Each structure stands twice: as C-alpha cells, then as structure tokens.
Amino acid sequence: MDATGKLLALLRDPVGLEPLELDGDALVNRISQRRYPICNSIPVLVDQPGLGPQNLRIQKMYQWMAKGFDIANGVGNFLSMGGITKFRRRLAAELGLKPGCRFLYTSIGTGLDLPFLAENLSLDSLEFIGLDLSMEMLRQCQMRIRRYARSALLLQANAEKLPLANGVFDVVLHMGGINQFDRPAEAVKEMVRVARPGARIFVADETKKVVKSQYQGWNPFTRSTFKDMPTDFDPRAWVPADITEVAYQEMANGRIYFLTFTAP
Numbered sequence: 001m002d003a004t005g006k007l008l009a010l011l012r013d014p015v016g017l018e019p020l021e022l023d024g025d026a027l028v029n030r031i032s033q034r035r036y037p038i039c040n041s042i043p044v045l046v047d048q049p050g051l052g053p054q055n056l057r058i059q060k061m062y063q064w065m066a067k068g069f070d071i072a073n074g075v076g077n078f079l080s081m082g083g084i085t086k087f088r089r090r091l092a093a094e095l096g097l098k099p100g101c102r103f104l105y106t107s108i109g110t111g112l113d114l115p116f117l118a119e120n121l122s123l124d125s126l127e128f129i130g131l132d133l134s135m136e137m138l139r140q141c142q143m144r145i146r147r148y149a150r151s152a153l154l155l156q157a158n159a160e161k162l163p164l165a166n167g168v169f170d171v172v173l174h175m176g177g178i179n180q181f182d183r184p185a186e187a188v189k190e191m192v193r194v195a196r197p198g199a200r201i202f203v204a205d206e207t208k209k210v211v212k213s214q215y216q217g218w219n220p221f222t223r224s225t226f227k228d229m230p231t232d233f234d235p236r237a238w239v240p241a242d243i244t245e246v247a248y249q250e251m252a253n254g255r256i257y258f259l260t261f262t263a264p
C-alpha cells in the first residue's frame with residue numbers, strides 16, 4: 001500500500017472536513033461527491049476558491065522560485081553566518097521525535113529540514129505528513145523524500161485550512177511561510193486542532209526585521225509579492241488565547257523566531 005492508502009484515515013475534505021475514500025487516481029468525499037486528484041503521488045487537497053489574495057500571490061511566486069529556492073536558502077545561511085543551518089539542526093533535535101510518532105510539517109517547502117531531521121532518527125519510523133501550498137515546491141521535496149523518508153506522504157494543501165482529522169498528531173511543526181499567510185492566527189489554530197492533547201507545537205519563521213530589510217527591501221525577487229505584508233506582527237498574538245504558556249526565542253542573529261507550546 002502506498003503512503004496515501006496508509007495514512008488515508010487522517011485525510012479530510014478541506015471544505016467540510018468529511019472523510020475521504022480512495023477512488024483510482026483521486027480522493028472522493030462520498031457525501032458531497034467532491035473529488036480531489038492525486039498528481040504523481042501527491043493528493044491535491046486545496047480549496048482553491050477559498051484562498052486569500054496573499055495565498056494566491058505566494059502560490060504564483062513559488063511557481064518560478066521553487067527551482068532556485070535552495071540556492072536562496074544558501075545565500076540566507078551565508079548572510080546569517082551559518083545561523084540557518086545551526087537553527088535547523090537545533091530545531092530538528094528539539095522536536096523530540098520518537099519512532100512511531102505521528103508528525104505533521106506544514107509548509108515543508110523543498111524539504112531542506114529533512115537531512116537534519118534524519119540525523120535524529122529514521123524518518124521511516126514515523127507516520128509523517130508534509131504539506132505545502134505550492135506543487136512546484138513539493139516536486140522538489142519529492143526528490144529529498146525519496147532519499148530520507150520514503151514512507152512519508154506529501155500533500156498540496158493550505159495550512160490555514162488543513163485537510164486533516166482532529167487530534168491525531170503527536171508533533172506539529174511549521175517552519176517558514178506563516179508570515180506570508182493571509183490568516184496566520186487561523187493557521188496556528190489549525191495546528192492546534194489536528195494535534196493530540198499534550199502534543200508539542202512548533203512555529204518558526206523569519207523575524208519582522210528580515211521581512212522589512214530583505215523581502216520588502218533589497219531583494220528584487222520578493223519585493224512586489226511582499227509589499228503589502230504587515231511588518232508590525234507579533235507571532236505570539238497568533239496563539240489561541242486559552243494557551244498561556246508559550247516560549248518565544250529569537251535566533252540566528254535575530255533573523256529567526258521560534259515559538260513552542262503544548263496543545264491543550
């Protein structure tokens with residue numbers, strides 16, 4: 001059985017969260033008869049009409065940026081004097097993944113974290129779902145998945161509307177991207193919804209200082225996509241109000257923030 005078949009019980013219709021069934025090259029909601037295609041082993045579980053204006057701009061930007069993304073990450077790592085690599089390694093260790101864990105990574109991108117995650121355990125010992133809004137980023141990720149986590153399932157999905165069952169993941173990670181979402185607080189709420197009570201939730205992205213100086217500033221490739229993005233955000237404000245114990249740190253010379261909390 002392939003990864004979609006094995007993890008089917010966790011998948012839901014992104015519109016109404018009903019269970020899905022496999023039907024040839026598609027997933028089907030038997031109640032509404034809505035069908036979601038599976039393209040090259042990646043189920044496309046996006047409610048495209050439900051995407052916001054920033055989601056659409058981002059989806060478009062990564063269509064052409066996906067192939068150069070790893071190079072851009074290398075430049076960022078150089079500018080932070082290896083800070084991004086150090087951060088990825090530390091994050092991977094802090095997740096505390098154990099064999100048998102159900103692990104969700106939202107906005108997995110090209111899978112740059114996979115080698116670091118694999119330093120701590122065999123990723124095939126997990127039930128692992130990685131998702132992203134961009135099919136082009138997921139195609140790049142598929143190459144790394146083949147090497148590091150053959151049993152993982154990749155989904156095309158909007159992190160603000162997870163096509164996943166309630167309360168099923170032991171560890172939920174989002175790294176990079178949430179600053180660019182239309183509804184970042186909704187994305188954090190969704191991470192909490194799919195997490196088991198007591199699960200650890202991790203949210204990391206670049207600080208507002210980087211958004212302002214780099215993405216809206218000197219970087220000509222990102223300036224127009226990011227021009228309307230708020231730069232006065234505080235990621236702690238995205239955490240649901242009933243969660244009071246939230247750890248917040250900045251790392252990599254103040255370029256990356258890192259939020260951690262436990263699902264209620």
Ligand SMILES: C[S@@+](CC[C@H](N)C(=O)[O-])C[C@H]1O[C@@H](n2cnc3c(N)ncnc32)[C@H](O)[C@@H]1O
Nearest residue numbers: 107108109112132133134137158159175176177
């Ligand atoms: C800066 S990249 C980070 C990728 C990867 N996590 C990393 O650390 O290298 C941001 C990613 O967020 C994804 N993304 C943006 N908006 C999204 C959304 N609403 N839902 C899911 N993924 C989204 C983009 O497609 C892109 O792959």
